Amino acid sequence: MEVKLIxxxxxxxxxxxxxxxxxxxxxxxxxxxxxxxEQQSAVAAQxxxxxxxSSKQTAVxxxxxxxxxxxxxxxxxxxxxxxxxxxxxxxxxxRELMIQxxxxxxxxxxxxxxxxxxxxxxxxxxxxxxxxxxxxxxFLSLLTTTTHSLIKxxxxxxxxxxxxxxxxHGFGMLNDTYRFIAEPLASQGYIVVSVQHTYxxxxxxxxxxxxxxxxxxxxxSTSHMDRLITKVWVxxxxxxxxxxxxxxxxxxxxxxxxxDLSRVGMLGHSFGGATxxxxxxxxxxxxxxxxxxxxxxxxVIPETGIPGPFMLMxxxxxxxxxxxxxxxxxxxxxxxxxxxxxTEMLKHVIxxxxxxxxxxxxxxxRHADHGTFSDTPLISFPSVSNDAARLQxxxxxxxxxxxxxxxxxxxFLKEKPTKLLDGKNKIEDVKVDxxxxxxxxxxxxx
Numbered sequence: 001m002e003v004k005l006i007x008x009x010x011x012x013x014x015x016x017x018x019x020x021x022x023x024x025x026x027x028x029x030x031x032x033x034x035x036x037x038e039q040q041s042a043v044a045a046q047x048x049x050x051x052x053x054s055s056k057q058t059a060v061x062x063x064x065x066x067x068x069x070x071x072x073x074x075x076x077x078x079x080x081x082x083x084x085x086x087x088x089x090x091x092x093x094x095r096e097l098m099i100q101x102x103x104x105x106x107x108x109x110x111x112x113x114x115x116x117x118x119x120x121x122x123x124x125x126x127x128x129x130x131x132x133x134x135x136x137x138x139f140l141s142l143l144t145t146t147t148h149s150l151i152k153x154x155x156x157x158x159x160x161x162x163x164x165x166x167x168x169h170g171f172g173m174l175n176d177t178y179r180f181i182a183e184p185l186a187s188q189g190y191i192v193v194s195v196q197h198t199y200x201x202x203x204x205x206x207x208x209x210x211x212x213x214x215x216x217x218x219x220x221s222t223s224h225m226d227r228l229i230t231k232v233w234v235x236x237x238x239x240x241x242x243x244x245x246x247x248x249x250x251x252x253x254x255x256x257x258x259x260d261l262s263r264v265g266m267l268g269h270s271f272g273g274a275t276x277x278x279x280x281x282x283x284x285x286x287x288x289x290x291x292x293x294x295x296x297x298x299x300v301i302p303e304t305g306i307p308g309p310f311m312l313m314x315x316x317x318x319x320x321x322x323x324x325x326x327x328x329x330x331x332x333x334x335x336x337x338x339x340x341x342x343t344e345m346l347k348h349v350i351x352x353x354x355x356x357x358x359x360x361x362x363x364x365x366r367h368a369d370h371g372t373f374s375d376t377p378l379i380s381f382p383s384v385s386n387d388a389a390r391l392q393x394x395x396x397x398x399x400x401x402x403x404x405x406x407x408x409x410x411x412f413l414k415e416k417p418t419k420l421l422d423g424k425n426k427i428e429d430v431k432v433d434x435x436x437x438x439x440x441x442x443x444x445x446x
Contacts, residue, residue, distance in 0.1 A: 059141060059144055059145045059146075060117075060141050060142045060145040060378045060380075061145070062145070062147065062148060062179065062180065062183070063395060063398075063399065065148055065183060065184060065187035066184065066187065066188075067104070067184065067186075067187030067188035067189065068187070068188075068189070069104035069105060069106065069156050069186070069187050069188070069189060070104075070105050070106065070107060070108060070148070070150060070153070070187070071102055071103070071104065071105060071148050071149050071150065071183045071186040071187050072102070072103050072104070072105035072107065072112070072149065072150050072151075072152065072153030072154070072155060072186075073100065073101065073102050073103070073115055073147075073149035073150065073151060073152075073153075074100075074101050074151070074152050074255065075098065075099065075100050075101075076098070076099040076100075076101065077096065077097075077098055077099075077206060077207050078096070078097050078099055078239075078240070078243055079094055079095070079096050079097075080094060080095040080096075080097070080235075080236075080239045081094050082094075082239075083095040083235065083239070085198075086231075086232070087198070087199040087212075087215050095198070095235075095236070095239070096198055096206060096212075097195060097196060097197075097198060097236060097239070097240070098175070098196040098198070098204055098205075098206065099175075099193060099194065099195060099196070099240065100175055100176050100194045100196075101191065101192065101193050101194070101255060102149060102182045102183055102185070102186035102191075102192040102194075103155050103156075103162065103186050103190075103191045103192070103255055103258075104155065104156040104162060104186055104187065104188075104189050104190070104191075105150060105153040105154060105155055105156050106154075106156045107150050107153035107154060108150070109150065111153075112150040112151055112152065112153040113150070113151050114146050114147060114148070114149065114150060114151070115146070115147050115149040115150070115151050116144075116145075116146055116147070117142060117143050117144070117145045117146070117147055117179070118143040118144075121139075121140060121143035121144045122136070122140075124139070124143055125137070125139040125140050125143055127203065131202075137382075138379055138380055138381065138382070139379055141378070141379065141380035142375060142376075142378045142379050142380070147179055147183065148179075148183045148187075149179075149183060154254050155191075155254050155255050155257075155258050156189075156258070157258060158189070158258065160260070161258050161259060161260035162189050162190060162191045162258050162259065162260060163189075163190055163191070163260050163263035163264065163265065163409070163413045163414065164190070164191045164192075164193060164244065164259050164260065164261060164263070164264045164265070165185060165190050165191070165192045165193070165264075165265045165266065165267060165409065166193050166194075166195065166237055166240060166241070166264065166265075166266040166267075166279075166286070167182060167192055167193065167194040167195065167266075167267055167268065167272070168194075168195055168197070168233065168237065168266070168267075168268035168269070168271075168272030168273075168275045168276060169194070169195075169196065169197065169201060169268070169269060169272050169374075170268075170269040170270030170271055170272055170294075170373075170374065171200055171216075171219070171270060171271035171272075172200070172201065172202055172214055172216065173201060173202065173269065173270070173272075173374060174196065174201050174202055174203070175194040175195060175196035175197075175201065176194065176196075177374050177375045177376060178194065178269065178374055178375060179375055180374075180375050180378075180398045180401075180402070181267075181373075181398070181401065181402055181405060182194060184402045184406070185402075185405065185406065185409070188406055188410075190409065191255065191258070191259050193240060193244070195236055195237060195240055197232070197233055197236055197272075198212050199212050199213075199214065199215040200214065200215065200216075200228070200232070200233070200271075201214065202214050220337065220338070220341055221341065222297070222341075222344055222345050222348045225271075225297045226297050226298050226299075228297075229271065229274060229275055229278055229297045229298040230278060230282075230298045230299060233271070233272075233275045233278075234275060234278050234279050234282060234283075234298070237266070237275065237279050237283075238279070238282075238283055241261075241264070241283065241285050241286075244256065244259060244261060245261060247259075248261055261285070263287065263413045263414070264285055264286050264287055264413075265286065265287060265288040265289065265290075265409050265412070265413050266279055266280070266286045266288075266289045266290070267289065267290040267291075267292060267405065268289075268290070268291060268292065268294065269292040269293065269294065269373045269374055270292070270293060270294040270295075270370065270373075271294060271297065272292075272294065273290070273291030273292050273293065273294030273312075273313075274291065274294045274295055274296050274297045274298065275298075276289040276290060276291055276310075277289060277291055277296060277298075277301070277306050277310065277356065278297070278298040278299065280306050280307055280308055280310065281298075281299060281301070281302075281306060281307065282299075284307065284308075286308070287308050287309075287412065287413060288308055288309045288310070288408065288409060288412040288413060289306070289308065289309075289310050289311075290310070290311045290312075290313060290405060290408060291310070291311070291312050291313065291356075292313045292373040292401075293313055293314055293315050293368070293370050293372075293373050295348075295349040295352065295353070296349070296352035296353060296355075296356055297352075300352070300355075301352060301355045301356055301359075305355075305356075305358065305359030305437055306356065306359050306360070308412075309361075309408070309411075309412045310356070310359060310360045310361070311360060311361040311362070311363060311404070311408050312356060312357060312360045312361070312362045312363070313363050313364075313365070313373065313401065313404070314362065314363070314364045314365070314368075315364075315365060315368040315369050315370055315372060315373075316364065316365070316366065316368065316369070317364050317366055317431055320350070320353060320354070320357075323346065323349065323350050323353070324350060326346060328342050328343040328346060357433070357435050358435045358436050358437050359435050359437045359438065360435050360438065361408070361421055361432065361433075361434055361435070361438060362432070362433040362434075362435065363404050363430060363431070363432050363433075364430070364431045364433075365397055365400060365401065365429065365430055366429035366430070366431075367393050367396070367397050367429055368397050368401075372394065372397055372398070372401075373401065377391075377394040378391065378394060396429075397429075400427055400429070400430050403420060403427065404420055404421075404430070407419050407420040407421060408421060420432070421434075422434075
């Protein structure tokens with residue numbers, strides 16, 4: 001399979017645009033916590049040691065699920081025949097999406113196979129190597145692991161149907177690289193529907209063998225990204241919501257018969273997090289949303305705020321102060337980007353962030369970087385002396401992210417009392433801030 005790849009610098013600039021916390025995000029686009037010098041040393045050492053496709057890696061172990069259910073999973077290929085595909089020149093193309101669903105089940109591995117993280121880990125690792133210039137062997141610890149998900153297991157039937165969460169990946173990412181959060185949510189009784197945004201994910205393979213690769217043209221333009229999110233990504237999610245309604249009405253498939261579409265939430269990473277906010281501005285079917293370390297693109301958030309409960313998760317504690325301290329000239333030179341475009345982007349992100357936090361819960365994670373809100377930090381750096389300790393920090397941070405995500409959706413979709421959002425029960429290395437308008441709503445509801 002021949003794949004066209006965009007330049008790495010172009011991708012890092014895109015990550016910088018889509019992330020809220022610019023400094024860490026560019027250096028950690030793939031979620032790795034070692035310093036840039038450590039990474040380069042690890043790469044050099046690994047290249048001198050063994051062939052790049054060596055499989056001598058310790059497999060990643062995903063922590064045990066804490067919910068009352070096991071997890072089932074299934075993939076779907078859906079075509080929106082009402083929308084032409086704007087990323088191709090073929091006028092007969094329509095928008096095609098790959099969807100992965102995780103859901104609660106009572107089945108076991110005795111009756112259903114556990115899903116591997118990647119169906120062809122060697123090929124995918126080589127793909128990453130060609131793109132990132134990081135040896136394929138470093139990716140194999142993650143790509144060769146087995147997940148908790150049982151392939152096509154029957155959904156757990158319940159007297160009360162399961163709420164639905166739509167998951168939107170980061171720009172250039174893949175929709176199945178968020179298992180650290182999708183599987184735990186499914187084990188707690190949620191149906192998680194993960195959307196792959198074709199041509200804005202790294203690579204999409206359809207059942208007929210067709211391959212769509214990443215298109216990052218004009219991604220250094222905030223106005224272009226504003227249009228992209230409203231005209232493509234939001235419409236992708238709305239199409240999925242429409243399709244879910246159609247399938248739930250038919251009651252002909254086990255997953256959708258148990259979907260409660262009166263309780264829909266959404267979470268997204270980076271550009272996907274910005275998409276969650278935009279969907280809530282345009283579609284009242286989504287009742288609560290989470291932006292995981294993303295900026296805000298699309299339509300300007302109005303003075304009335306984002307409708308419904310919203311939470312902004314952030315990497316590190318510095319947040320807005322860090323953004324406002326950036327020297328555009330110095331940052332542009334360091335990243336090799338246009339100073340004028342970077343200045344425009346900073347102004348754009350800062351203004352929209354200030355507006356968003358007034359109406360949001362803000363949760364900051366001290367030891368997170370931009371990639372921590374995905375599975376990518378689990379990529380191993382075997383030549384880094386502190387890699388085992390680094391991975392333990394990632395596991396703890398993932399656990400904290402999951403705790404706040406579950407508390408948020410349990411509170412607003414299942415009407416359970418909050419355990420963490422009020423900030424009274426504190427978790428180490430996590431800081432909670434409540435927007436001024438959220439505080440007002442809380443006080444008036446008492």
